Amino acid sequence: AQSVTQPDIHITVSEGASLELRCNYSYGATPYLFWYVQSPGQGLQLLLKYFSGDTLVQGIKGFEAEFKRSQSSFNLRKPSVHWSDAAEYFCAVGLFSGGYNKLIFGAGTRLAVHP
Amino acid sequence: EAGVAQSPRYKIIEKRQSVAFWCNPISGHATLYWYQQILGQGPKLLIQFQNNGVVDDSQLPKDRFSAERLKGVDSTLKIQPAKLEDSAVYLCASSSGMGQGLMGANVLTFGAGSRLTVL
Numbered sequence: 056a057q058s059v060t061q062p063d064i065h066i067t068v069s070e071g072a073s074l075e076l077r078c079n080y081s082y083g084a085t086p087y088l089f090w091y092v093q094s095p096g097q098g099l100q101l102l103l104k105y106f107s108g109d110t111l112v113q114g115i116k117g118f119e120a121e122f123k124r125s126q127s128s129f130n131l132r133k134p135s136v137h138w139s140d141a142a143e144y145f146c147a148v149g150l151f152s153g154g155y156n157k158l159i160f161g162a163g164t165r166l167a168v169h170p
Numbered sequence: 171e172a173g174v175a176q177s178p179r180y181k182i183i184e185k186r187q188s189v190a191f192w193c194n195p196i197s198g199h200a201t202l203y204w205y206q207q208i209l210g211q212g213p214k215l216l217i218q219f220q221n222n223g224v225v226d227d228s229q230l231p232k233d234r235f236s237a238e239r240l241k242g243v244d245s246t247l248k249i250q251p252a253k254l255e256d257s258a259v260y261l262c263a264s265s266s267g268m269g270q271g272l273m274g275a276n277v278l279t280f281g282a283g284s285r286l287t288v289l
Binding site: 098101147158160162 | 174201203210211212213214215218220225226261263265277278279280281282283
C-alpha cells in the first residue's frame, strides 16, 4: 500500500541554522511529491512539488527538496532558517489511479526555531 | 483568485449532537476533497468529489458522516451523531481535476479548515 513516512515528529533548530526534514515514500511507480506547510490555525500551503525532470526542485520561502529515487526519499531543505519558519511540515505523495488523483500525507514534522 | 472558503472556523458541540461544515472551492475546480486532521496526525482523506459525483469515500465513516456536493460547486460535510473521536480539523481542498491535465490535477489548494471540538 502507498504510504508516506516522516521519521522526525519534532525538530528544533536555531535561527540561521540549516534545516533538513526527511520524507520517505512507498509507491510502486514514480510518484508526484509535495511538501506543504501549516502554520497554527491555518490551512496547508504548498511549498513545492515534484512531477518529473530535475530532481532538485525549488519552492517558495527559500525551500528546496531533492527527489532520490534510489532511496525513495524527498527531503526538504533550507540553508538558513528564519523564526517565521516555525510551523508543521507535511510531505505528501500524489496518486493517479483509476482516472482520479488524491494526496496521501505523512504524519508531519513540527519545526521549532530558537532565536 | 479567491481561495477555498470554509465555515464555520470553530465549532464546539456535545457528543451525540450534529454538526455541518460548508466549503466553497476555487471557481472552476472540478475536484473537491474533505480531509480530517486529528491533532498530531497528517490529514486523512474522507471523501473526494469529481464535479457532483463521489469518486472515493472509502475512509468515510458512513454510519455517521455524510457529504454532498450539489450542482458540482460547494459542498457540505455532516456528522450525526458526533463522537468524542471526531474532534479534529476538517479541511476542504480543491483541484482543477482531470480536464486541466494531470499536473494541474494533482495540485490541491486547501482552505483554512473547520476545527471541531466534541465534549
